[in-house]
Amino acid sequence: xxxxxxxxxxFPVLGLLGGLMMSSCGGPGSGDLxxxxxxxxVDGQTVYHQIRPFSFVNQDSAVVTNATxxxxxxxxxxxxxxxxxxxxxxxxxxxxxxxxxxxxxxLVFLSHSIDVKYDTVGRLxxxxxxxxxxxDRWHLITGDKDEIYKIAEDYMSVAMEDADxxxxxxxxxxIVLIDxxxxxxxxxxxxxxxxxxxxxxxxxxxxxxxxxxxxx
Amino acid sequence: MLxxxxxxxxxxxxxxxxxxxxxxxxxxxxxxxxxVVHDEIMPWMGEMNRITQDLKGKVADPSLSVEVASQxxxxxxxxxxxxxxxxxxxxxxxxxxxxxxTETHEAxxxxxxxxxxxxxxxxxxxxxxxxxxxxxxxxxxxxxNQKQ
Numbered sequence: 001x002x003x004x005x006x007x008x009x010x011f012p013v014l015g016l017l018g019g020l021m022m023s024s025c026g027g028p029g030s031g032d033l034x035x036x037x038x039x040x041x042v043d044g045q046t047v048y049h050q051i052r053p054f055s056f057v058n059q060d061s062a063v064v065t066n067a068t069x070x071x072x073x074x075x076x077x078x079x080x081x082x083x084x085x086x087x088x089x090x091x092x093x094x095x096x097x098x099x100x101x102x103x104x105x106x107l108v109f110l111s112h113s114i115d116v117k118y119d120t121v122g123r124l125x126x127x128x129x130x131x132x133x134x135x136d137r138w139h140l141i142t143g144d145k146d147e148i149y150k151i152a153e154d155y156m157s158v159a160m161e162d163a164d165x166x167x168x169x170x171x172x173x174x175i176v177l178i179d180x181x182x183x184x185x186x187x188x189x190x191x192x193x194x195x196x197x198x199x200x201x202x203x204x205x206x207x208x209x210x211x212x213x214x215x216x
Numbered sequence: 217m218l219x220x221x222x223x224x225x226x227x228x229x230x231x232x233x234x235x236x237x238x239x240x241x242x243x244x245x246x247x248x249x250x251x252v253v254h255d256e257i258m259p260w261m262g263e264m265n266r267i268t269q270d271l272k273g274k275v276a277d278p279s280l281s282v283e284v285a286s287q288x289x290x291x292x293x294x295x296x297x298x299x300x301x302x303x304x305x306x307x308x309x310x311x312x313x314x315x316x317x318t319e320t321h322e323a324x325x326x327x328x329x330x331x332x333x334x335x336x337x338x339x340x341x342x343x344x345x346x347x348x349x350x351x352x353x354x355x356x357x358x359x360x361n362q363k364q
Contacts (some may be wrong), residue, residue: 082306082307082309083306084251085254085255085311086255098291115306115307115326117300117303145265146265146269149262149265149266157236172259179245
């Protein structure tokens with residue numbers, strides 16, 4: 001009985017320490033970038049947090065699923081076209097990343113609109129045209145509201161655990177880096193140009209780790 | 217000494233009058249006032265959705281009384297209405313560039329004052345929807361604790 005009580009009292013502390021160790025040490029093969037999020041152990045193997053299966057529609061009315069991003073790394077965010085403050089700043093910084101890695105088609109972008117009523121495919125298309133982005137590399141998607149909110153928690157749970165992160169993933173301005181296996185590897189405040197510069201170092205590292213040296 | 221203070225006061229009041237008489241600065245200040253509230257309440261949308269989903273999950277419980285089911289229904293409708301109102305507001309809000317291109321200073325200031333009032337009302341609507349939803353959910357956890 002006494003041991004049970006001791007176990008229950010230290011269990012949360014052990015869990016917290018374990019989580020911290022796993023998120024700070026990273027996964028197999030990752031020298032610098034950790035695998036972020038909550039991990040599980042199945043049959044003695046660590047299973048890293050992975051983005052759940054999804055199916056949305058992009059600015060070209062094309063269906064976008066996890067398979068669209070298979071073998072690619074991508075930057076994800078949440079926005080809405082009528083957003084007057086944070087989203088334009090985030091888009092400006094994402095555009096910097098998009099342009100910097102114009103010769104790396106392995107790096108793609110996924111922006112989820114959380115305004116499923118007003119951000120129609122046509123409106124997303126106009127927004128994409130205004131940004132002058134290609135739907136091959138940057139998907140602006142819409143879909144079922146509950147699905148988008150659920151997947152936002154999947155992406156942003158990592159950022160939301162950060163004490164410095166502003167509350168509310170749907171207006172936080174956070175951008176997230178996902179590897180070719182659907183694992184969250186880095187995140188940044190997308191409104192902050194200096195933070196995005198740092199984030200680009202993580203992109204650089206991940207590109208190198210997954211694909212090797214840049215094509216000449 | 218008194219002369220110096222007099223000149224300083226004169227310069228300060230001149231600066232103050234200039235700042236107040238600058239229409240664009242006044243418009244920007246009014247716009248920023250609206251945006252402060254917008255940025256404060258926009259992150260609540262996710263929380264409203266979460267509360268709504270939790271409440272909808274409770275409706276599936278067959279042991280619920282008609283009265284409680286009706287309370288949940290009302291809470292969900294209130295949250296949905298607040299969510300829809302926020303999106304409607306954002307989608308019809310005119311930008312400063314658009315306003316400046318088409319409206320007089322007085323019309324812009326009147327428009328922004330009206331929008332400030334609208335967003336303040338929206339804030340109250342969202343807050344009250346979330347409070348009611350959370351209170352209902354808390355009453356369920358209270359019931360569950362009692363059962364255990």
